[in-house]
Amino acid sequence: MMGFQQLDGVRRVLIASANPLFGRGLERLIRQQWQGRRFEIRVVGTMEETLALLESWLPDLVILDYDDRSLDRKRFMDLFVSGNRAMQVMLVSLQESGSVVVYDRRVLTPSQAEDWLSLSEPSGFQSPSSGKEQSFSMKHFAIAGSIVVVLTLATNYLLNTIQILPLQASVQAQPIDRLFSLQFMLIAFFFSLIVVFMGYSLIVFRQRAKDESEEGAYIKGSTGLEVVWTIIPIGIVIYLSYLGSLALAETRRVDPQAVEVKVVAGQWFWRFEYPQYGITSDTLYLPVNRQAHLRLTSLDVIHSFWVPEFRVKQDALPGENLERELRVTPTMVGQFKVRCAELCGTSHAYMESPVVVVSQADFETWISEQLQAIGADPATRGAKWAQTNGCLSCHSVDGSPGVGPTWKGLYGLTDHELADGSRVVVDEEYLRTAIVNPNAQVVKGYPANVMPANYQALLSDQQINDIIEYIKTLR
Ligand code: HEC
Ligand SMILES: [Cu+2]
Incomplete structure (x- = not known):
């Protein structure tokens, strides 16, 4: 950029405007301002004259009327840019208000216009020297850009290593943690982008001592x-919501072999019921690598079931019809804690219960320990399992008809007729097969595929034996 010093050397000034008032006004201003200096001014009114003088007269400074559409500025610029002479150009607009607007949109009052004539320089204008300017700003972009990259990587590394997230201990936690790590990356990037460009500008472009120059260019809108x-942000948000819905679907994937647990929340305790076993516990025991299907309900206010290591969280609402479900597949043997994540009264903060994840074998041991605690003889327990596992909603024990055949008088039949016409003896073996594989022997007169076929997974061997003992008593 040519500075004020070079303006000192100005000898020939060419003013181009079809408006004679513009030319004369400006000429007067310049003559006042540059009193005592040697210079020439010429005012021309047409494009042709301007171009002719550019070639023959070789002006040092050209002032163009910004508002004059008859001056083909583009043609002029081409000539100017391709020429190799040092020449300054200013685009100037005289407003009705009496102010002067220089092409870079600075607005000056007439008195300031005088300052401008003596002090300022055309800036930001396409001039032969602007190549240097451009590589100058590219240099800043390159430096700031590299700092952004480095800071993004560092911040992302930090976010991933300071263990913001607790241990990951469930299958459902995996898609959630993938979302978290994506979020961390975006957070690191945008944090760096904003902070680096702001900090860089504050430091590198600060006003230095003795720097009296004007403010920067006035830029309005882009x-x-x-x-x-x-x-771009809309795209990012839509993409994230897409990923979020995929993750949500993954956390709700149903495994038919799931352990059923009814979770009852109250002020201020948790109770866990295992309807398949008829067990109630104040500790949540879960077998590892097997899905637990939690059905949540509350006895009083809204509570929320949350084991941070499992990530997923669900409200427990009061009301019969407001049961909520949550699926958790623990991946790690160990002790965790369920907390209430919904402010529910004075002891909310202490509403914690142990969650114990054990191997499948240990889980069964725990179940049978609990069952022994229940005691009773096998048939009594069997009656209980038949009740708690829903068998009795389809089977009666008093001979009355139901969705399935009654169990009364079933055991010991010697010519039990099946749908395929064969006749069988009803012994323990037959009953066991009828329970764990109901479609293998369909009873005549009853539909196949109605009785659930997954009791082998839902019930322990012990429970199936108990139920058989119970059916044997119904003679
Ligand atoms: C949704 C209804 C339904 C439920 C729940 C149900 N069953 Fe059945 N069950 C049937 C039907 C229908 C049949 C007859 C068709 C067949 O044999 O598959 C049947 C057949 C049987 C038979 C053979 C009966 C016979 O006359 O030979 C036994 C034993 C049995 N169920 C046990 C059970 C047990 C134990 C449970 C609970 C753990 C249970 N069922 C739960 C519908 C049900
Ligand atoms: Cu609570």
């Missing part, structure tokens, strides 16, 4: 930029 910074 449609392109605004479109870009609207579209």
Whole structure:
């Protein structure tokens, strides 16, 4: 950029405007301002004259009327840019208000215009020297850009290593943690982008001692930029919500072999019921690597079931019809804690219960220990299992008809007729097969595929034996 010093050397000034008032007014201003200096001024009114003088007269400074459409500025610029002479150009607009607007949109009062004539320089204008300027700003972009990259990587590394997230101990935690790590990366990037550009500008472009120069260019709006910074965030948000819905679907995937647990919340305790076993516990025991299907309900206010290591969380609502479900597949043997994540009264903070994840074998041991505690003889327990596992909603024990055949008088039949016409003896073996594989022997007169076929997974061997003992008593 040519500075004030070079303005000192100005000898020939060419003013181009079809408006004679513009030319004369400006000429007067310059003559006042540059009193005592040697210079020439010429005012021309047409494009042709301007171009002719540019070639023959070789002006040092050209002032163009910004508002004069008859001056083909583009043609002029081409000539100017391709020429190799040092020449300054100013685009100037005289407003009705009496102020002067220089092409870079600075607005000056007439008195300031005088300052401008003596002090300022055309800046930001396409001039032969602007190549240097451009590589100068590219250099800043390159430096700031590299700092952004480094800071993004560092911040992301930090976010991933300071263990913001607790241990990952369930299958459902995996898609959630993948979302978290994506979020961390985005957070690290945008944090760096904003902080680096702001900090870099504050430091590198600060006003230095003795720097008296004017403020920077006045920039008003940028449609392109605004479109870009609207579209990109919208795109990111839509993409994240897409990933979020995928993750949500993954956390709700159903495993038919799941352990059923009814979770009852109250002020201020948790109770866990295992309807398949008829067990109630204040500790949540779960077998590892097997899905637990938690059905949550509350006895009083809203509570929320949350084991941070499992990530997923669900409210427990009061009301018969407001049962909520949650699926958790623990992947780690160990002790965790369920907390209430919904402010539920004075002891909310202490509403914690142990969660114990054990191997499948240990889980069964725990179940049979609990069952022994229940005691009783096998048939009595069997009656209980038949009740708690829903068998009795289809089977009666008093001979009355139901969805399935009654159990009364079933055991010991010697010519029990099946749908395929064969006749069988009803012994323990037959009953066991009828329970664990109901479609293998369909009873005549009853539909196949109605009785659930997954009792082998839902019930322990012990329980199936108990139920058989119970059916044997119904003679
Ligand atoms: C949704 C209804 C339904 C439920 C629940 C149900 N069953 Fe059945 N069950 C049937 C039907 C229908 C049949 C007859 C068709 C067949 O044999 O598959 C049947 C057949 C049987 C038979 C053979 C009966 C006979 O006359 O030979 C036994 C034993 C049996 N169920 C046990 C059970 C046990 C134990 C449970 C609970 C753990 C249970 N069922 C739960 C519908 C049900
Ligand atoms: Cu609570």
